[in-house]
Amino acid sequence: MNRQHTTRRHVSRGRRPLTALALLTGTALALSACGTSVEPVPAAGEEAGRGYPVTVENCGRELTFQSAPESVVGLSPSQTELLVELGLADRLVGQAQVAHHELDEDITAQLTDVPVLSEEAPPAREDLLGAAPDFVYSPTDYEFTAEQGFASIEQLAGAGAEAYTATGGCSDRRAAGTVDDLFTDIADLGLVFSVTERAEELSEQGRARLEEVAGTVEGAERPSVAQLYVEGTTLSAIGGGVEYDIIDRAGGDNVFERDEPAFAEFFAAVVTPEEITSRDPEVIVFSVNDAEHEAATRAYLAETFPDVSAVARDRLVAVPNSDLFPGTLGNIDAVERIAAELHPDLF
Missing domain, CATH: 3.40.50.1980 (Nitrogenase molybdenum iron protein domain)
Structure with missing residues (x-):
């Protein structure tokens, strides 16, 4: 096994000011989600020729995109990293909760001009809306809790932004979540942003790494x-x-x-x-x-x-x-x- 995979991330730099129970119910140990890719729906026009509109199911909601989002916010470094790995760094208009952990240098080098919306907690409602995103990718539903002062899914929709929660991040999935949920997210994002080839490559690499571990520990x-x-x-x-x-x-x-x-x-x-x-x-x-x-x-x-x-x-x-x-x-x-x-x- 390539040992670099076991060490390439560092322990996070900052701690959120939350109690253990809030931490568990929030992002650090995270809630879970339910997301399933749906095949592109044929439609007329230029975007249809490029595979739009497309619809994905996320946390029991259907999200339909007439074209690929152009202004994206990742609500944690983990989400931002995946967006960059999919080749979407030039679409990022905000990153959040950046104190959670350090990203690799090759990732941070692509984020030098991306505004930081928050350090430890999710961004305040006005800060997230002020970035004018049309797509927000969150690790959990907690980041969309209006009672905490964050922008809700409804408020984001009112501002023209779709909110996508990681498949492992919706409350009705949390207890049953698996590592395979990640591959649903990769497939969904590949479909939404029309980067399916790169998404398939990332998934193949990830599955191969998991299969190598499974083969090594078998028996x-x-x-x-x-x-x-x-x-x-x-x-x-x-x-x-x-x-x-x-x-x-x-x-x-x-x-x-x-x-x-x-x-x-x-x-x-x-x-x-x-x-x-x-x-x-x-x-x-x-x-x-x-x-x-x-x-x-x-x-x-x-x-x-x-x-x-x-x-x-x-x-x-x-x-x-x-x-x-x-x-x-x-x-x-x-x-x-x-x-x-x-x-x-x-x-």
């Missing part, structure tokens, strides 16, 4: 894994969503299951230290906002769980929150990174 003994998020002394466990699927694909067995009552309505739940101790995971995977957060989490785990197998054997795996956002190529990075930690003898 290997699967260690038990707890996936956690720590904010201060508040401990949250993951029992569903794309994070659950990432562990499974990496060759681990989650100690928390999707069908447990605690995860009946959401993919994550606050748990007691005693609950972790009783399940005694062999590996603990934890998501982090930055280097400071990683250090604090490691210290908490060492102090709280000295006798848990994962801590006693120093099998603690930090993963940037940004790699767990719905609709990001980082999902694939996370599978590779975790697989290499779960099965070091195979990579």
Whole structure:
């Protein structure tokens, strides 16, 4: 396996000023979505000759485009990165929540003239609308919460902009989300922006990387894994969503299951230290906002769980929150990174 895929992203630079539960219900561990590509609808005129209009389904809504959007905003670095990878850097009129993580130099080099609309939280309503987008790509529905002072989907529509939430980012999909949701987003964006060839190339590359991991870990003994998020002394466990699927694909067995009552309505739940101790995971995977957060989490785990197998054997795996956002190529990075930690003898 090409090891660069497991290390090319850095831990995010900034932490949002949210509580752990807000973080979980917002973007950092993210909500989920439901998106399905629909074939282009034939129509008359010049745009029809180029494949327009096209319709995609997203979060239970049908979005129809008469032509490719020209003024685009990515509401997190993860979304901005995917747009750039699809060759759409020249259409970006805004990027947001840029403190979440550092993008690779080849990506940032294409964003030097793209205005930053916000650092840590989603952009305020007036800032997003002021960028005059006609397409906004978000990792979750949280970024469209009017009660938080953000532009709602309806307000964006009133300003002439379509809002697209990553397929892993709608609330009705969150608990059942998988890494494959990313490929729905890539296909949808390829269709909307008429860059289907590049979208197919990205998907093929991503699927090949996942297949390589699957082939490498096939038949290997699967260690038990707890996936956690720590904010201060508040401990949250993951029992569903794309994070659950990432562990499974990496060759681990989650100690928390999707069908447990605690995860009946959401993919994550606050748990007691005693609950972790009783399940005694062999590996603990934890998501982090930055280097400071990683250090604090490691210290908490060492102090709280000295006798848990994962801590006693120093099998603690930090993963940037940004790699767990719905609709990001980082999902694939996370599978590779975790697989290499779960099965070091195979990579």
